[in-house]
Amino acid sequence: MESKKSVVSSFDVDHLTLREGLYLRSVYTINEQLAVHSWDLRFCAPMDHAPLDSGVVHTIEHLMAYYLRLDEHIGGSIVSLCPMGCKTGFYLSTMNDVTAEQIRAALAGAYKKAFPLKSKEDIVGLNEVQCGNPGLFAVKSTNEAMAAYLRKLYTREEAECEGIGSIYNSEL
Numbered sequence: 001m002e003s004k005k006s007v008v009s010s011f012d013v014d015h016l017t018l019r020e021g022l023y024l025r026s027v028y029t030i031n032e033q034l035a036v037h038s039w040d041l042r043f044c045a046p047m048d049h050a051p052l053d054s055g056v057v058h059t060i061e062h063l064m065a066y067y068l069r070l071d072e073h074i075g076g077s078i079v080s081l082c083p084m085g086c087k088t089g090f091y092l093s094t095m096n097d098v099t100a101e102q103i104r105a106a107l108a109g110a111y112k113k114a115f116p117l118k119s120k121e122d123i124v125g126l127n128e129v130q131c132g133n134p135g136l137f138a139v140k141s142t143n144e145a146m147a148a149y150l151r152k153l154y155t156r157e158e159a160e161c162e163g164i165g166s167i168y169n170s171e172l
């Protein structure tokens with residue numbers, strides 16, 4: 001069967017072979033001037049695992065939207081962070097001056113600042129004024145999902161160098 005090139009770049013990815021990781025998915029040029037990069041923060045291999053729980057998706061959205069913007073290298077270049085509707089990961093849109101290595105480091109930095117979560121109080125913006133559904137969150141399973149994702153990006157040695165060796169600790 002001939003496959004059609006789609007106007008949605010993620011539809012051109014073979015989701016049967018896609019693994020967990022961090023990928024540059026597409027480059028959008030807005031008004032032929034402004035290049036925006038769309039990164040695929042893939043937490044779950046499609047079809048291979050249960051997708052993320054909705055509470056986990058919402059919690060990571062809140063934390064990463066906030067803490068990645070505090071990163072000294074990429075914070076000012078972030079356009080948006082959005083959950084994938086299929087709940088297997090997130091899209092991070094940045095200006096075109098951001099590298100994958102900088103994003104990896106920013107994710108580790110965010111992890112160091114925010115994780116492991118101890119209670120709902122650690123989830124920034126989770127209240128009726130700032131959020132549409134503050135009852136939707138998860139603490140323990142978000143700790144597990146975030147550590148599992150970072151284990152895909154960092155070996156044990158790299159994680160220890162980066163100060164996030166606890167991602168390899170099963171007692172999160």
Ligand SMILES: [Zn+2]
Binds near residue numbers: 058062130131134
């Ligand atoms: Zn929310």
